Amino acid sequence: MEIAQTPLATPHEAAWSPSAFEAQLRAKGRAYHIHHPFNVRMNAGGCTPDEIRCWVANRFYYQVCIPRKDAAILANMPDRAHRRLWIERILDHDGHGDFQGAAGGGLEAWTRLGEAVGIPREDLWSLQAVAPAVRFACDAYVRFAAQAPWQEAVCSSLTEMFAPQIHKDRLATWPQHYPWIEASGLAYFRNRIPLAGRDVEHGLQVTLEHFTTRVAQQRALDILQFKLDVLWTMLDAIEKASQQ
Numbered sequence: 001m002e003i004a005q006t007p008l009a010t011p012h013e014a015a016w017s018p019s020a021f022e023a024q025l026r027a028k029g030r031a032y033h034i035h036h037p038f039n040v041r042m043n044a045g046g047c048t049p050d051e052i053r054c055w056v057a058n059r060f061y062y063q064v065c066i067p068r069k070d071a072a073i074l075a076n077m078p079d080r081a082h083r084r085l086w087i088e089r090i091l092d093h094d095g096h097g098d099f100q101g102a103a104g105g106g107l108e109a110w111t112r113l114g115e116a117v118g119i120p121r122e123d124l125w126s127l128q129a130v131a132p133a134v135r136f137a138c139d140a141y142v143r144f145a146a147q148a149p150w151q152e153a154v155c156s157s158l159t160e161m162f163a164p165q166i167h168k169d170r171l172a173t174w175p176q177h178y179p180w181i182e183a184s185g186l187a188y189f190r191n192r193i194p195l196a197g198r199d200v201e202h203g204l205q206v207t208l209e210h211f212t213t214r215v216a217q218q219r220a221l222d223i224l225q226f227k228l229d230v231l232w233t234m235l236d237a238i239e240k241a242s243q244q
């Protein structure tokens with residue numbers, strides 16, 4: 001899995017300080033899919049019910065890929081302290097214990113979102129509605145995470161630095177624009193906000209500690225751009241699929 005390289009920083013260039021490096025990572029937020037025309041239109045109430053259903057059904061493939069991606073990274077993590085943190089991500093999506101309530105996990109919450117927008121559970125889980133380019137983008141993400149050094153795979157999850165806002169936007173706008181969607185269906189977005197913050201704290205610590213030369217820091221920015229491209233191209237494909 002090749003990551004596009006921006007022109008290499010000259011090797012003798014001084015590394016950024018951790019705070020300057022973090023600022024560079026966060027500046028990538030200008031390419032986050034919160035700014036994608038489909039997302040802007042969706043949160044402004046400009047989507048038809050069919051377009052909302054297309055988005056929910058296609059994004060479900062991304063959701064089911066996340067725990068597989070995280071399990072691949074877990075397998076590459078040599079350090080128990082990191083594994084004990086990272087394994088939480090898998091349980092957050094797959095659920096655990098009695099599987100009831102919050103223990104149901106993100107995939108169950110997304111299934112409830114599907115039912116709230118009019119997609120029966122078996123249709124959502126059949127993945128029949130997933131567009132080829134959405135599958136391609138998500139599979140590229142899982143493949144990268146499985147094959148890259150675990151610290152690089154951790155870095156690729158840092159698009160979640162920008163995720164709390166996109167979840168808050170949906171919670172703030174969907175009820176007024178899409179009153180036909182049962183409010184309980186939005187639980188996934190609400191549940192994700194604190195979890196994203198917890199995950200980014202760990203992901204950022206690993207990233208700031210691992211990428212310590214200027215060339216390595218540029219690699220981290222390129223990895224983040226790859227993941228931003230995964231999310232952006234998913235919305236390109238969803239926008240096209242929703243017009244068919």
Ligand code: AHQ
Nearest residue numbers: 066156157158159160161162163166167192
């Ligand atoms: O619901 C999302 C989620 O669980 C994750 C995990 C994380 C990763 O490991 O790459 N990224 C991510 C994201 C989720 N939701 C997306 C959205 O727009 O609802 C945002 C996405 C991300 O920012 O990477």
